[in-house]
Amino acid sequence: MTSQLFRDTQFGHLVRILSRNTLFHYPDEIDPSLWQKPLLPDVASPRQAEPGVRNDSSDTKGRPNNLTDPITKNLDKRRQVNQQHRSNADHVVEDGIDVYLVDWYGPDDPENPRNWPSSRKLLIGFQICLLNFAFYMASSIYVPGEASIMQEFGASEIVATLGLSLFTLGYGCGPMLWSPMSEMPTVGRNDVYFWTFLAFVLLQLPTGFAVNMPMFLVFRLLTGFCGSPALATGGATLADMYSPARVAYGICIWGSFGILGPVFGPILGGFTAAAKGWRWTIWVVTWLCAGAAVMLFFCMPETSAANILYRRAKRLRRATGDERWRSQSEVDAAQHTTADHLSVLGRACTLIFSEPIVFLWDLYTALLYGVFFVWFESFPLVFGDMYGFNLGQQGLVFLGILVGGLVTVPLFLLWVNRGIIPRFASPTFKPEMVLPPTFFGSAALPVCLFWYGWSARPHVHWMVPIVGSGFFTVGVVTLFNPVLHYLGIAYPAYAASIFAGNALFRASFGAIFPLFARQLFRTLGIGPGNSLLGGIAVCFLPLPYIFSKYGERIRHLSKNARQDV
Template sequence: QNPQNWPDSWKLLIGFQICILNFSVYIGSSVYISGAGDIMKDFGVSQTVATLGLSLYTVGYGIGPMLWSPLSEFPKLGRNGIYVYTLLAFVLLQLPTGFATNMPMFLIFRFLTGFCGSPSLSTGGATLMDVYDPARVLYGICIYSSFGVLGPVFGPIIGGFVAPAKGWRWTIWVFTWLDACVLLMLFFLLPETSAANILLKRAKRLRKATGDKRLRSQSEIDAAHHTLRDDLVILSRAFTLAFSEPIVFFMDLYTALLYGVLFLWFESFPLVFGGIYGFDSGAQGLVFLGIFVGAIITVPLFLLWVRYRITPRLTDPSFKPEMLLPPMFLGAAALPICLFWYGWSAKESIHWIMPIIGSSFFTVGVVTLFNPVFNYLGMGYPAYPASIFAGNALFRASFGASFPLFAPALFHRLGIGPGNSLLGGIAICFVPIPFIFHYYGERIRHMSKNARHDI
């Protein structure tokens, strides 16, 4: 019954469900962008207020993991119940969202749906660590995080065709149906993967079968001495780790920048491909395929690097988590290259394919920054993976929610080229972070009481 010993086919099914869940919740953020214009007309609000529909959803799934992820580490609760019940609430809350009669009602339920849909965005990585050994979890987290990127990418593609044909409410119904199907799949096919929860249930069954009250799991023995203060410490763990651990804080900050730029950057696509090149709404959605093509090229190359450079060294006594970070050197350069290329090639005198090619470099940055960070944090803090990933989700959501709010002012006042150059300059300021932690991360880890010290 140990999840680490389950058949590969069973593990693959679990991984598939977690990836699809991640995709289906993330798509709910960006698919909204295509219907923002209709919302402005229906409710008579400004562009900034309409953008709050994206921002509050993002805030919701940033705050949610700070509660749900520590709860999933309670042996009595486990992970499965958190996934199923929160996703059920997520699907049901789409009804008042899609039938909203005014903007305040719409915004409140957008926040609540984001909050309830959030467990997959952080706890999913912990589920993969439950079932896979350290060598294969590197592949799993890469594929899992790639699905998290594909959600925001495919959202505008789908919304670009749905919103003009059916209106903004149908952008809600499309991913609601998707999540309802995912909910049924999880209910029937997703097993509990928390080892502590499995052992606790086994101890209860044995006590009932034998009548021997001495049979207890380790988590029950530990919980016998727990106080309310201990439970509150567990619930606040995601906050404390995010803000008290230098490695966690700066890695979270870097991925948050990437995520914030992604959502802010999406706001410039209608200005470039609609305003400059005259694309209709459907074609504007299709330009996001440049980012998808970048993922098709980059993800396999990253997995090959893991296969030949990392996996053989995992059993080496000299292996350090910092050895996972070199791909970040490439990602740190790819992000500003993307922003400068995209920004300054978006001109009527230059063919539209050039900014699309430039946008593909964004995926290089996403894949080679996100994946090493997730794997590094998971390996450096293996005792608290759900809480670690929850803190990362909070940082990413905070930036993803706030950046789009000043996108109109940024691009209208500075222009596409200078606006992207400003973002590229900020990205350059973050370039030293992976180099610092690659060379000094081990020393910093060993100064922490929460990080791993044995390697």
């Protein structure tokens, strides 16, 4: 059990290297007969074990001694039998030779992430949520320290706001590289998670010790870029472990932690900046993220099936000396050119502008995200200037958004349990069936903006605009989660690229909106300024209804979208 828990983590890889693979053995290193199980009875793609076959010519460590071991002989024998009985058998040929495809040992293969114990899946899910929370908190915890950094470096209000905007832009661009990279079988998700997050933690040091504003802004951009994989790839990690029906739960909970991070950031940052200045907002993030990085090192295994099977094939080649062992991803990659790899890296951008479904939903979620980041500049104007709250109290007003989430998330999960999961088993299931909650979310967003904007008056109690801001979370939960779920189901072959493009779109709006937010509200006023944003949100109201009714027809016009349902 201990070996299974640590073997595929960064800690396990280090132990195997230092011990020369004598510790934390894989199952096929303990029992060589397992190597026959990924094989079908035909030459092309053998995947099932023949009963009673064992390897008698292995050394004391259970490894084949030479290239003519019984496993290889057995494969050749099976090849002859298949040629005699199935003259039309398909062959997998790479570079002119037969290839033995390496697959799972069977439906109960313990290395298959879908077969892992629930406790292990929950531990991995918790780490993904923690990364999401910590990273998003790093974006907003700085906001209460803007006044402090303006005073220390003599920066203007707009330049100080860039500390938020550039961080946001960085984590919008990051997934465009990290998400496709995590889908490469030779890389996998674990290395991307750990090494980028470690870089994120280390880069907090020059950020916190910055001696001028340019230095601070450059490292805020770099930290945002390096720490971003969990934001787009976290959903793919959950999909590695859970069935599509169950992933809906995980996506909602994972996304909720993405809301909690920006909410708790100003709460902690408000009291920290007031007591110690802006630098201590960076140190709080550093301590939290350093703890998360240590947890990743010891407890985060590889979840990508393509990477697990790729490394299994490498072990088989090394143990048998037979280069014909290949995982499916290696067979596929052999046909790919450099142009193909570049097209994969650019796929996220091309899908945004070539697919109307992707473009319109990305634009809608980007508006939602931009409004979210407007709160960071709007709340100080309302609760600081109008109601006289200090920095710590200004952070506490974000609890209204938190309460909205505590009410909405359980109701959404109940709907997933009763409205989504039973339909997945139905032959009439359509991706558009996940969209009904967006009807509420599309209405909640303008209600929130109009309520908050026009109730923010000195003669109106401060609780009224806080309650209005709580409706924002209704929009986030009931819009953001179904939309991501819908896009993932409608474009299953390009899910990571779709999510990366969505993250870039959202981050772009999150970076731009804070830069003009204060000028908007000071010029138009709190009420008219929020009404302008609310009017834009009203323009998107028909979108959920259009795609709910005509989404299937639109999908079938696309060459990239799923068309079998």
